[in-house]
Amino acid sequence: MALILNPGAYQKFIRPFLFLLPPETAQSLAEQALKFAPLWEALSFGLDYNHPALRTDLAGIALRNPVGLAAGYDKNFEVLPSLTSLGFGYVTGGTVTRDVRPGNPQPRVLRYQADESLVNAYGFPSKGLDHAVTELEASLPNTMAPVVASVSGLDIQEIVTCHHGIEPYVSAVEVNISSPNTAGLRIFHDVNVLTDLLNGLNECRRKPLFVKMPPFPSSTRTGDGADARALILRLATLCAELGVDALTVANTQPIQDARLAVGSGGLSGKLVYHAMLRMVSELRTAVGDSVAINAVGGIFSGRDAFEALSAGADTVQILTSLIYRGPGVVRSINKELSHIMELKGLKSVSEIRQTS
8 A cells, every 4th residue: 555655655666667668558557557446445545635725726616635637647537536536636537529539659658757757649549529428427426526627629619519518527628729749739829710719618618618728939039939929928818808717837848759650749747847837927927817827747746836836826737747656646745735835824725826
């Protein structure tokens, strides 16, 4: 049990075995383990860290803590009960597409182990909307935290259909307009197209809507980089103007790597952490307090989470740290975060940003 609950023990005894395997093979093995839901329910008492100061709110959704799971881990909502047993404040499943998609050819995931980072070029492999709904209907009675669904598609109608089909089963929907691994998504970086998409979603939506933003370019010194940064800030303010409830900041950073079948992918983990902090701060300035911000990118510790919240985030999301540190990382982050808050005399998560 200690090997699962303690991140240090996981890194020493379990991760070396998993990292002997190709990344997707290791992920499949982890997913098989997570399908034993009664085991994880039994372990939940040791994985949760319940502290009153951590209780918070995201777009009206009550959370036991501000640490969420980012989209991309449970792509088809097949292990939700187990993931919600790990102590998360909320869990994001998907990304779901309307139709079945194979994603990009393999190899499509790489580890940058020395930097505790990953590169993925999945390209939205999905078993489709109908499968996701079936899994949600079966899983929701056994979940221990709010569930957010990530959806996407290559045109407005596909995304609207996917959103409307899955919204009744989740607490909120996160629309991914920014995966660097999926050809065609850049169309939604056009202000007019994004306007049409958000208007289409607003016509019928009943629950909070999140938008997952593209990252700032790795360099803004050139004219192209500065223009791209300005466009992203404009997209963020447009989301605020059209009633989006939260921005997830940000998607993976585009990177070239010839070892991937498609030659490029999205970088996540510690290598993007400082860029994420800067972007959270700038987007918070741009949108004011009208929109919540979910910070995602390289958060491994309570100190990391505190810095992201101080920069302007309302919650944080993790994924790469779960792979590198194991299931106990959620408790570890929450425990350290609560201790930092106690030392600073902060009684709620919302006070972190107010005092920064």
